[in-house]
Amino acid sequence: MTLPLLAAGATRSAAEVEARGLLERLGLADRADSRFSALSGGEAQRLLLARALAARPALLLVDEPTAQLDAITSAAVNEALHALAGNDSIVVIATHDPGTRDACTDHIDLGLAS
Numbered sequence: 001m002t003l004p005l006l007a008a009g010a011t012r013s014a015a016e017v018e019a020r021g022l023l024e025r026l027g028l029a030d031r032a033d034s035r036f037s038a039l040s041g042g043e044a045q046r047l048l049l050a051r052a053l054a055a056r057p058a059l060l061l062v063d064e065p066t067a068q069l070d071a072i073t074s075a076a077v078n079e080a081l082h083a084l085a086g087n088d089s090i091v092v093i094a095t096h097d098p099g100t101r102d103a104c105t106d107h108i109d110l111g112l113a114s
Contacts, residue, residue, distance in 0.1 A: 001032075001047070004055035022050040027076050042069050049077060053084055060084060063094045071099075078103035 001023065005015035023029050026046040031039060039047060045068070052060055065081060066074035074097070081104045085091040093104055 001051055001054065004051060008056070019050075019054060022054055022080075023047075025076060025080050026050050027073050042073065045069070046073070046077060049080070053080055056084075056087075057089060059090045059092070061092050064097070065093060065095065066097050066100050074099060075103075 001019040002010075002012070002015040005018055006012065010018065020029065020032060023032050026049065028043060028046055028050065031043055031047075034043075036044060036047070045065075049062070049065060060081075062081065065077050069077060078100050081091055081093065081100075085104065085106075091104065093100060095101055
């Protein structure tokens with residue numbers, strides 16, 4: 001989890017603090033020391049999202065980020081994506097979830113041909 005932060009030049013201690021913060025935001029603080037293979041599908045999905053957020057990408061493409069997540073966890077994921085989009089990143093989300101659509105978008109393309 002700290003690798004993207006270390007690659008960006010963070011010190012080990014700073015990377016660990018930031019990584020723990022990301023895990024906490026996505027409801028994974030209690031699973032921080034777990035092996036990936038021990039995570040549920042939803043936990044693994046959130047861990048991969050946290051890792052992507054740690055890299056602070058200029059562009060993030062996300063497909064169904066809240067699929068198979070409960071409402072509380074979905075809200076945390078949506079909040080993290082919205083925060084990333086507010087920090088000079090472009091976040092493109094493909095979703096069927098109206099909660100994600102409403103929480104994370106400022107432009108909606110329905111993909112309909114004219």
